[in-house]
Amino acid sequence: MIRSIYLKNILNYFFVIIVSLILSFVITFFIYQKQVIQMREAETIEQGKGIITLYQRLGEAGFNEYLESLTTIPYEIYVYKRNGLVTKSPQASQTSGFDQKNIDYVLDGGVYRNLSDSGSHHKLIGLPFDDKNERLAMFIKPSLKEQFSQIRKILYTALLLVLFLGISLILVTTRFLVKPIVRVTHATKELAKGNFQIRLPIKSKDEIGELSKSFNFMVEELDKTEQMRKDFVANVSHELQSPLTAIRGMAIALKDGVVEREEEKHYFALIEQESERLSSLTKQLLNLSSLEANQSPFQPKQYRLDRQLRNQLVAMQSLWMEKQLEVDFDIPELKVFADDSLMSQVWSNLFANAIKYNRMNGRITVRGYELDDDVEVVISNTGVGIPQNDLPHIFERFYRVEKAHTRTTESYGLGLAVVKRIIELHNGEISVTSVVGQETVFVVRLAKQGN
Numbered sequence: 236m237i238r239s240i241y242l243k244n245i246l247n248y249f250f251v252i253i254v255s256l257i258l259s260f261v262i263t264f265f266i267y268q269k270q271v272i273q274m275r276e277a278e279t280i281e282q283g284k285g286i287i288t289l290y291q292r293l294g295e296a297g298f299n300e301y302l303e304s305l306t307t308i309p310y311e312i313y314v315y316k317r318n319g320l321v322t323k324s325p326q327a328s329q330t331s332g333f334d335q336k337n338i339d340y341v342l343d344g345g346v347y348r349n350l351s352d353s354g355s356h357h358k359l360i361g362l363p364f365d366d367k368n369e370r371l372a373m374f375i376k377p378s379l380k381e382q383f384s385q386i387r388k389i390l391y392t393a394l395l396l397v398l399f400l401g402i403s404l405i406l407v408t409t410r411f412l413v414k415p416i417v418r419v420t421h422a423t424k425e426l427a428k429g430n431f432q433i434r435l436p437i438k439s440k441d442e443i444g445e446l447s448k449s450f451n452f453m454v455e456e457l458d459k460t461e462q463m464r465k466d467f468v469a470n471v472s473h474e475l476q477s478p479l480t481a482i483r484g485m486a487i488a489l490k491d492g493v494v495e496r497e498e499e500k501h502y503f504a505l506i507e508q509e510s511e512r513l514s515s516l517t518k519q520l521l522n523l524s525s526l527e528a529n530q531s532p533f534q535p536k537q538y539r540l541d542r543q544l545r546n547q548l549v550a551m552q553s554l555w556m557e558k559q560l561e562v563d564f565d566i567p568e569l570k571v572f573a574d575d576s577l578m579s580q581v582w583s584n585l586f587a588n589a590i591k592y593n594r595m596n597g598r599i600t601v602r603g604y605e606l607d608d609d610v611e612v613v614i615s616n617t618g619v620g621i622p623q624n625d626l627p628h629i630f631e632r633f634y635r636v637e638k639a640h641t642r643t644t645e646s647y648g649l650g651l652a653v654v655k656r657i658i659e660l661h662n663g664e665i666s667v668t669s670v671v672g673q674e675t676v677f678v679v680r681l682a683k684q685g686n
């Protein structure tokens with residue numbers, strides 16, 4: 236198994252280059268071999284004509300002398316008459332094997348061409364001519380071997396050069412190609428170690444550039460989640476710590492008998508209150524974490540939302556009556572597709588806040604509208620309001636606008652986080668607007684029908 240992607244790439248390129256070179260060599264050689272043979276044929280015929288003229292001018296004896304004086308000519312020459320060989324060039328090797336049929340064909344006036352016949356060893360050109368009223372046949376056998384070996388040499392050189400240059404370039408360019416991948420691997424390892432500061436440079440717009448972009452985005456998201464997790468743990472510890480410290484302090488005081496008799500009851504009541512606070516906090520945390528882990532059963536169905544809202548308000552009547560709030564409820568018949576038990580948590584939390592953060596003799600207004608595909612519920616209340624700076628954060632876990640003032644049994648800054656999560660589960664929307672000291676408005680949108 237080859238482990239380095241660099242090595243894999245190089246071997247891959249080598250394979251491709253070598254196979255393409257061999258193929259191109261074979262193909263080129265065959266294409267050019269044919270062309271060279273055709274050219275050689277025409278050339279040889281021309282040369283043959285020249286030699287014939289020379290023969291006619293010099294006569295047989297003179298021609299023989301001339302041939303002998305030539306030491307190197309790139310072809311062999313044979314001259315035939317009807318009754319046999321007249322003369323041949325000194326380096327002519329082949330004396331036998333000339334087919335009488337071919338000799339006769341030329342002596343009868345035909346031009347014999349046989350350079351391209353690869354199977355035959357008679358690669359010859361035969362030309363008829365007359366000398367002193369006698370018909371003769373001149374056969375010329377060009378040395379093709381040399382020609383082809385030259386072509387081969389040129390091809391070999393070119394191909395070797397391509398191989399050498401190609402491989403050198405591949406060694407260099409592959410390094411560049413592989414570098415970003417090595418960088419990604421390194422960054423991933425760093426991330427695994429918990430380094431959320433690591434980022435990849437985005438140098439190109441190709442797939443690697445896209446990968447780097449996605450990687451950076453993923454790291455940012457992980458960083459945020461990690462930060463949220465840390466904050467969450469810190470918040471939970473803090474929220475658990477304060478009632479526990481109070482309970483412990485009071486228990487010690489009671490145990491040591493430093494509390495007056497008439498105060499004892501009050502201390503026990505405080506311990507009970509703090510334990511309730513702890514129990515309520517852990518319940519809310521469990522609820523939120525099961526919602527976030529998608530462990531709560533989610534069973535949406537169509538039901539009458541207006542009825543659910545009315546019932547919820549009625550159930551909380553004692554709370555709003557306590558503050559002498561005026562409740563203005565005006566909702567037409569509205570059907571919604573949702574999980575009614577989860578949604579009842581939403582309305583309960585929103586109404587509880589509308590009461591809790593209201594002023595004495597304030598007002599709560601609840602309206603409902605039917606839109607094309609959705610229904611919209613608007614819950615507004617008078618009271619302290621929420622400063623603009625806090626608005627973007629109020630759906631975060633443990634976020635409270637004024638922590639010191641809201642430390643009551645029910646107040647942990649978890650209510651709206653639960654609301655938001657449930658609305659998200661329904662693919663709905665929730666938004667908030669507020670004017671400090673006057674009014675806070677929550678708008679919830681839910682689908683009328685399931686998809």
Ligand code: ADP
Binds near residue numbers: 588619621
């Ligand atoms: P809490 O348990 O503190 O009510 P929530 O998550 O329900 O937590 O709300 C977060 C914060 O948003 C509250 O601390 C409060 O300051 C603010 N808030 C929520 N609802 C309202 C409202 N109807 N009117 C004014 N302030 C609100």
